[in-house]
Amino acid sequence: MPQIIVENITKTYLVDTAPIDAVRSVSMRIEKGDFISIVGHSGSGKTTLLSMIGGITRPSSGKILFEGEDIYELASDRVSEYRCEKIGFMFQFASLLPILTVKENLLLPTVFRPRPAGREAAKAEELLHLVGLTEKINVYPAQLSGGQQRRVAIARAFMNDPALVLADEPTGDLDEETEGDMMRFFKTMNESKGVTFIMVTHNTDLAKQTKQHLRMNQGTLQTV
């Protein structure tokens, strides 16, 4: 059975009573361990699609099954647990909490776990080392550069050992070298731990390194 089945989902926004389909009748089957890249013009619906898969915005129609379960049929708390335990989300937008230090930001997703996994602090340090920010552990986000903040957010996505990582332009403001480091990091996680990746990117070189390539165009998904 595929890990994720996306069944004919559509997301319609109402802008001044005029409906806009941000995502239009998209269907996908994603197996565990897939590494999918999605490219597409700005406004083509990439973030919207990722958000629906990640359980943070409800599709107007259609279904998303994670390991056979329709995530939008679940009770609110179960959806939260799904986001917490199964998904590692890297947002397109800045997403660190300003009142927490880097370390606390990393630990935040573990706080919401119904069952503590243990070893959280060690794990935070480990991941921070992997994204090359060991020395920034007790610093506040405002004291970091945009790219450094982004790397903290990348590290945070792995804190709860997710089964699926949804990365929305994760390397948007990184230099080429760091971008390469991150990509290698993702590939290691994908190959060694079998983590599934769906990554939105504007960088075609990066997209080429993935196993499957998709393109979004005005709300519809096409294979390249």
Next chain:
Amino acid sequence: MAFRNLRRRPLRTGILVAALSLMVAALVFALSFVTRVNSSIKLTSDRLGADLLIVPTGARGGAEDILVENRATSFYMNKSFVDRIKKIEGIDKVSAQTYLVTLTGLCCSVPSSMVVAFNQETDFIVSPWMKDKLGRKLRKGEAIVGSESAFNINLGLVEMEAKLFGSVFSMVGVLDKTGSGLDTAVFISDENIAEIVKNSDADIKPDQISVIFAKLKKDADPYMVMSEIENNIIELDVVMRKDIGKSLITTLGDISKIFYLTMVLSTILSLFLVWAIFTAIANERTREVGIMRALGAKEKHVVTLFLFEVLVLGAIGSIVGIVAGTSLTLIMAQSFSILKNLPVDLTNFTRTVIAFAGLLFGTGICVLGALSPVQRLKKLEPLLVIKQE
């Protein structure tokens, strides 16, 4: 996290805490005031050995002034009423007292004092408090003082002489503390009245008395006896033991109403303020809440986070308010004449209960005010709020 959130906007947090403490202070003050007045009245009526208090028509309030508030006043009626009361069905014992007001106080701090002349043969009001102190009847020219007066005169030792209405009295005893108006009075035998009338310019005639205390027979109905007296002798008013303090309460009624009104208004105001501030806080933090929700926070995590913040705010505000309100009560007790004269002060237990009520009320208001903004916040869809910058 909640603590750090509160420190983000110190001014706003400060304003909210200040408003809350004002409200709680007002509450604590009002509660202390009302409780104190009520317990003073209750104590007086409990300690009074009589079932009925009979005074000249219109002097009801005067009697209460003396008994509950320790205020010196005088009013008179003819002695002959004692015999008429005695004959009324249901009356067991009666005893009369005459109240005299000294023009100058016994001592420095007391502006004027009550002198109570009582009949030693019939008395059952004063004697219970003095028996083991003296062991014999008062002679002419001897006086007993209430525990407060004793303190005021700085007596301590018996046998000190004081001059009242031109006659010299020697203090031969001190009453136990009764907690009522009797504590500030000086007691003499009514045999002295004739002399006082002769020697001084006190406006009293020899055969006048101020009040008749009556004890009822066991099976007598106080209401029946009261109406019997009032119907038969129109010159007299009757106050039942349990009604003592009623006219004081009526006078205080308006003050209490103002208190309550202020309380209600400040409660509504605080509620609005908490609501407004938490709506602002919620709006400011929608994005952060959205991120937390997207990372797996449940609704209850969001609620807990805010609830904790609200509780900390409420608790700080209430505690400041309780301290302020209690100090206000203490300060006011010095300058409010009603409070100053009340025999009863609040016990520490009552103070604690009032403080606790203040704490509960203050935090309660906070939680209530923050409820709707937080409810709204926890229901938001994460993506929508994360995207707003």
